[in-house]
Amino acid sequence: MVPRLSPQRAGRILIGTLLGGSLACCIMALRAGRAHAEYDPTTPSQRQVYSKSVAEHYNYRFGADKPFLPSLATTDTGEFINPRAFPTAKYCGHCHQEAHTEWRQSAHANSFRTPWYTRNVNLLMAEKGIEFARHCEGCHNPTALTSGAMTKGSPINRKFDEDGVTCSVCHSIQRVDTRGTGSYVLAQPAVLVDEHDQPIYGDVSDKEILAHLDRHSKAVMKDFYHQSEYCSACHKAALPRQLNDYKWQRAIFLYDEWQLSSFAKESPLPFYVKDSVSTCQTCHMPREPLGAAASDYGAKDGKLASHRWLGANTIMSKFYNYDTQMEKTIAFLRNGVFNVDIFGLEKSDGKADGKMIAPLGTQNFAIAPGDILTASIVIQNKGIAHSHVPEQRDMYESWVEFEAKDASGKTLTHSGIIEPNGDLDPRAHSFTNRLVNVKGEINDLHQVWNNRVVAYNNTIASGRSQIVRYQFKVPADAKGPITITAKVNYRRFDQHFMDFAMGKHYEEPVVEMAARTRTLNLGDNPANAPDPQDNKEWMRWNNFGIAMLDAQQYAESVHAFERVVLLRPDYADAFTNIAIANFSWQRYDDSRTALDKALKLSPHNARALYYLALVERNQGNLDAAIADLREVITQFPRSRDAHRELGFSLYQQRKYDEARVEYENLQSIDPDDLAAHYILSIVYRRLGMKEQASREAAAFADQKDDPTASTYALEFLRKHHEIASESVPWHTHSDFAPQQQIEGVLPAAQ
Structure with a gap:
C-alpha cells in the first residue's frame, strides 16, 4: 500500500529533494574543484607537492642544494617544475602559426630527439650514469632537467622529448649570465599576467590572450631576449670537474668570440671595423616578410623574427626531410661568409728557391714544365661573428679542397678529397681541433667527459x-x-661519427661555401685588370699579413703590412698592424715607431693606444700605460682586454683597490677569465677579503692549465704522422716527401 501525502508534505519533500540534490551537486562540484586543484600542476601549492614527490627518489649526486649540476641551469624557486606545466608548441601555434612552422624545422625543436645526439648522450649515461647527462640536457632538453626526469628510474612521462627546446622554455627564462652551460633561471611558464603583473598559470584561452595582448607580452617577453647575452646561456659551455672528475675545461665560447669581434663593436682590437652592431639575433633571427599564405599574430609590419635560427645543421634537414630548412641553410652558409684568395705563387726549378709572385694577377710571371709550384691560399673569415667551425669542433667538419689540373683534365694534385668510404682525406687542411684523452687517443665519438687536452686548433x-x-x-x-x-667545404659531422650515430653508413650533404679558381698559362702570364672576385690589392696584402701573423711568421707579416702602407699611406691601422707584428716579434722599439705613426694619422685611436700601452709597460713606463688604457676604456667600456691590462698595470703599482675594480669589471664580461681569478685571489687577500680570496684561488686552481696535459697531445701526434703537420702553424701540403719540399721566401717590401 502506497501512503498518501498531503499537498503540504509533498511540497516540503519536493523542496527538500531539490535542495538536497542541489547541495549534493554543490558538494560534488567542490570536491571536483578540490580534486582538480590537487592534480593541477600549475598551482604554486601543487608545484611544491610535485617537487617534494620528485625529491623522494631523486639522485642528488652533486649536492642536496644543487639538483641540476653539472648544468648551471636552475629554477626561480630551486624547485622542480611539473612537465605538464609547460604549454606545448602546438598550443602556441594556434596564434603563431608561422613561428611554429619554422621552429619545428629548427635545431631548437630537434635538440634532443636526433639520433646523433641521443647516441652520444647514451654513451655518457652508460659510462657514468644518467645524472651526468644533466650537463647536456640543461640546453638540449630543459624540460627534462627541470622536471627532475634526469635520475635513474624516473617515472616521469617524457613525451616532451619530441619538442626539445620549446616555446615555453625560451619564453620562461627570467635571467641569464654569461658563464654558459645552461646559465639561466627558468620559471614556471605563464602565457598571461593579471592586472597586477602576476603570472596566470595554467590553460588560458586564445580569446583571453587576444583580448590582453599587452599582458601576454609581459608574460612571455623580456628585454634581454634581444641581446647576445641571452644566447650565451647555452651557446657557451664548459666541462666542469663534476662531469670529468678532472678539472674545469673551456669547451665552446661563441659568446666570447662574438663579444671580441667587430660585429659586437665592444672591443677596439679587431682588424676590421663594422658600421653597426650585429647581435646573435641579427644574423640568426632576422625579421623577414611573411609569405602570402602565412599567418602569425607576432608579426609586425608584415615581418616576423625568424624562428628557424639558421646555422649550419644540414644533416638534420636531410634526416627529417626539411626541404625548406635545407634550402635556407645552404643559402645562409654561402652568404658572403668567406673570401678565398689564391694570393701568391712560388716557383722553383728544384735547384734554387723561388720568390713569391703576389698578389696573383698584379704581376707578370712565367711557368715552365718541370717547375715546382707552391700556391698560397688565404682564407678570410669575413662574415661570421665567431670562429669557423664553431661549437663542436672535434666532429663538425669543414676543410679546404685544392686541385690543380692541366688542359687535358689530368690531375696534378688534389687535396681534401672524400674517400670511397666517406672519410675526409686525413692530410686535408681542416678547420677543426683534436680532443685527446689520457690514453693519448682521440675522442672520436665526442666523449668530452674523457677529454684532457686539445692537440691543436685550426679554426x-x-x-x-x-x-x-x-x-x-x-x-x-x-x-x-x-x-x-681552392674551395671551402662543409658537412655537419665527420663520417666516422655520422656512421656511429646512425648505426650504418650514412651519406651526408657537402656544401661548397666559397671557391676561387685561377688559370695559369704555360709560358707568360701577364698582369691583368683586377678581378671583381678579389678584394682590393691593399686588403689582399692586409689579409695575407694577418694570416702570416697568426702563423707566427712575423717578418713576413711586417713585410705584408708595409705593402699595405705603400698602397694606403693614410690607413692608420696598417701602421698599428706593423706594430702588432713587431711586438709579437719582441721588437718593441720598432713597434713604438709604428704606433707613433698610427696615432699621428688617427689621434686617440683606441686600437693604437691599447698596443702603445703594452709597449710602454714593457719599457717600464706604467703611468703612461695606465693613462692610455683608461682612454681606451672610455671609448670601449666593455673591452675585456683593456680592463685586464689596466688591472695588471695597477696591480704592478700596488694600487690594489683600483686593480680590484678593473678585474671585477672584467669578470662582469667574462666570469671565467683566468687572469682575473689569479690576480683577484692575491688582491682580495691583501685587502683583507679572505673569503673572496679563497673563492678566487679555488677557481684559479680548478681552471688553470694542467702542465702535464701536453704529453697526451704529443703522444697522439707521434702516432699520427698524417695529421701531425696540422699542429704546426706554418706548413705546406705537398705530394713530395718532407726532404723534397721546397720552401720559398717572401721578398721584402719595395
Missing part, C-alpha cells in the same frame, strides 16, 4: 685570415693552361 677566428699552402710539380708533358681551384 679561423672572426675577422681573421688563415694561410694554406699547396706544393706540386708541373709535369714535363703537361698541357697548358693549368687550372687551380
Whole structure:
C-alpha cells in the first residue's frame, strides 16, 4: 500500500529533494574543484607537492642544494617544475602559426630527439650514469632537467622529448649570465599576467590572450631576449670537474668570440671595423616578410623574427626531410661568409728557391714544365661573428679542397678529397681541433667527459685570415693552361661519427661555401685588370699579413703590412698592424715607431693606444700605460682586454683597490677569465677579503692549465704522422716527401 501525502508534505519533500540534490551537486562540484586543484600542476601549492614527490627518489649526486649540476641551469624557486606545466608548441601555434612552422624545422625543436645526439648522450649515461647527462640536457632538453626526469628510474612521462627546446622554455627564462652551460633561471611558464603583473598559470584561452595582448607580452617577453647575452646561456659551455672528475675545461665560447669581434663593436682590437652592431639575433633571427599564405599574430609590419635560427645543421634537414630548412641553410652558409684568395705563387726549378709572385694577377710571371709550384691560399673569415667551425669542433667538419689540373683534365694534385668510404682525406687542411684523452687517443665519438687536452686548433677566428699552402710539380708533358681551384667545404659531422650515430653508413650533404679558381698559362702570364672576385690589392696584402701573423711568421707579416702602407699611406691601422707584428716579434722599439705613426694619422685611436700601452709597460713606463688604457676604456667600456691590462698595470703599482675594480669589471664580461681569478685571489687577500680570496684561488686552481696535459697531445701526434703537420702553424701540403719540399721566401717590401 502506497501512503498518501498531503499537498503540504509533498511540497516540503519536493523542496527538500531539490535542495538536497542541489547541495549534493554543490558538494560534488567542490570536491571536483578540490580534486582538480590537487592534480593541477600549475598551482604554486601543487608545484611544491610535485617537487617534494620528485625529491623522494631523486639522485642528488652533486649536492642536496644543487639538483641540476653539472648544468648551471636552475629554477626561480630551486624547485622542480611539473612537465605538464609547460604549454606545448602546438598550443602556441594556434596564434603563431608561422613561428611554429619554422621552429619545428629548427635545431631548437630537434635538440634532443636526433639520433646523433641521443647516441652520444647514451654513451655518457652508460659510462657514468644518467645524472651526468644533466650537463647536456640543461640546453638540449630543459624540460627534462627541470622536471627532475634526469635520475635513474624516473617515472616521469617524457613525451616532451619530441619538442626539445620549446616555446615555453625560451619564453620562461627570467635571467641569464654569461658563464654558459645552461646559465639561466627558468620559471614556471605563464602565457598571461593579471592586472597586477602576476603570472596566470595554467590553460588560458586564445580569446583571453587576444583580448590582453599587452599582458601576454609581459608574460612571455623580456628585454634581454634581444641581446647576445641571452644566447650565451647555452651557446657557451664548459666541462666542469663534476662531469670529468678532472678539472674545469673551456669547451665552446661563441659568446666570447662574438663579444671580441667587430660585429659586437665592444672591443677596439679587431682588424676590421663594422658600421653597426650585429647581435646573435641579427644574423640568426632576422625579421623577414611573411609569405602570402602565412599567418602569425607576432608579426609586425608584415615581418616576423625568424624562428628557424639558421646555422649550419644540414644533416638534420636531410634526416627529417626539411626541404625548406635545407634550402635556407645552404643559402645562409654561402652568404658572403668567406673570401678565398689564391694570393701568391712560388716557383722553383728544384735547384734554387723561388720568390713569391703576389698578389696573383698584379704581376707578370712565367711557368715552365718541370717547375715546382707552391700556391698560397688565404682564407678570410669575413662574415661570421665567431670562429669557423664553431661549437663542436672535434666532429663538425669543414676543410679546404685544392686541385690543380692541366688542359687535358689530368690531375696534378688534389687535396681534401672524400674517400670511397666517406672519410675526409686525413692530410686535408681542416678547420677543426683534436680532443685527446689520457690514453693519448682521440675522442672520436665526442666523449668530452674523457677529454684532457686539445692537440691543436685550426679554426679561423672572426675577422681573421688563415694561410694554406699547396706544393706540386708541373709535369714535363703537361698541357697548358693549368687550372687551380681552392674551395671551402662543409658537412655537419665527420663520417666516422655520422656512421656511429646512425648505426650504418650514412651519406651526408657537402656544401661548397666559397671557391676561387685561377688559370695559369704555360709560358707568360701577364698582369691583368683586377678581378671583381678579389678584394682590393691593399686588403689582399692586409689579409695575407694577418694570416702570416697568426702563423707566427712575423717578418713576413711586417713585410705584408708595409705593402699595405705603400698602397694606403693614410690607413692608420696598417701602421698599428706593423706594430702588432713587431711586438709579437719582441721588437718593441720598432713597434713604438709604428704606433707613433698610427696615432699621428688617427689621434686617440683606441686600437693604437691599447698596443702603445703594452709597449710602454714593457719599457717600464706604467703611468703612461695606465693613462692610455683608461682612454681606451672610455671609448670601449666593455673591452675585456683593456680592463685586464689596466688591472695588471695597477696591480704592478700596488694600487690594489683600483686593480680590484678593473678585474671585477672584467669578470662582469667574462666570469671565467683566468687572469682575473689569479690576480683577484692575491688582491682580495691583501685587502683583507679572505673569503673572496679563497673563492678566487679555488677557481684559479680548478681552471688553470694542467702542465702535464701536453704529453697526451704529443703522444697522439707521434702516432699520427698524417695529421701531425696540422699542429704546426706554418706548413705546406705537398705530394713530395718532407726532404723534397721546397720552401720559398717572401721578398721584402719595395
